[in-house]
Amino acid sequence: MTKDLFRVESDSLRDWGALVRDVEQFNPSLLSLWKEEYERWKHAYQRFRDCEEHTFFTADETGAARRLDENTLRFHRRAVLALLSSGEKCREHLNSLPLEGEEAQERLVFAKRAATLIDGLRETLEVWHPVNVERIAGLKVS
Amino acid sequence: MDPRLEKIFEAWYDYEHAPDEDAKDYCREQRSRLIQDAVRVLPIFYSVGDFLHRYRDQFRDWTIKRNLRAPKKRF
Numbered sequence: 001m002t003k004d005l006f007r008v009e010s011d012s013l014r015d016w017g018a019l020v021r022d023v024e025q026f027n028p029s030l031l032s033l034w035k036e037e038y039e040r041w042k043h044a045y046q047r048f049r050d051c052e053e054h055t056f057f058t059a060d061e062t063g064a065a066r067r068l069d070e071n072t073l074r075f076h077r078r079a080v081l082a083l084l085s086s087g088e089k090c091r092e093h094l095n096s097l098p099l100e101g102e103e104a105q106e107r108l109v110f111a112k113r114a115a116t117l118i119d120g121l122r123e124t125l126e127v128w129h130p131v132n133v134e135r136i137a138g139l140k141v142s
Numbered sequence: 143m144d145p146r147l148e149k150i151f152e153a154w155y156d157y158e159h160a161p162d163e164d165a166k167d168y169c170r171e172q173r174s175r176l177i178q179d180a181v182r183v184l185p186i187f188y189s190v191g192d193f194l195h196r197y198r199d200q201f202r203d204w205t206i207k208r209n210l211r212a213p214k215k216r217f
Contacts, residue, residue, distance in 0.1 A: 049217060116163045127195050
């Protein structure tokens, strides 16, 4: 009887080999769980930047800048505030993890990366939605 | 356009379109350095934040034109 090499289920050793490889790679450390959380947050951040790029920094059909109406700016502000809030929580979560050794060192790297994006969002808020409008109005370029 | 402003806009654009967090951090430093050099010679004091706000609409127009040539992904 010839063995069908293309039928995976007929080779239990191969199945066990694949299972062991996957199981051994699975490392449920607190830091790796946090990284998944950060990646999800970053995905939301990237969606926001893509949307912002299209609305704020891409020409319309006539080649002119798109009009930024009140509703667009309101949604923009809400999105920035929501991302800032969730980003800060994500960073606090990272800082609260009881890590040691190499993972503690890695935490510093990720804390800096998260801070870079959070600072960028804060800047976006200040540039497009300043609190002190009167002072800013005096600085506007005509 | 003043070549100093053009240079700042280039650095600002690089910052907004850096491929990852580490590159973004580097580009932010470069942009801040250029802005600080520029505001030092201006007659009134601006912080980097004030400068960015003051020139945001010009930067927006400049970026739209820049994107027409060769758009980059924002980050």
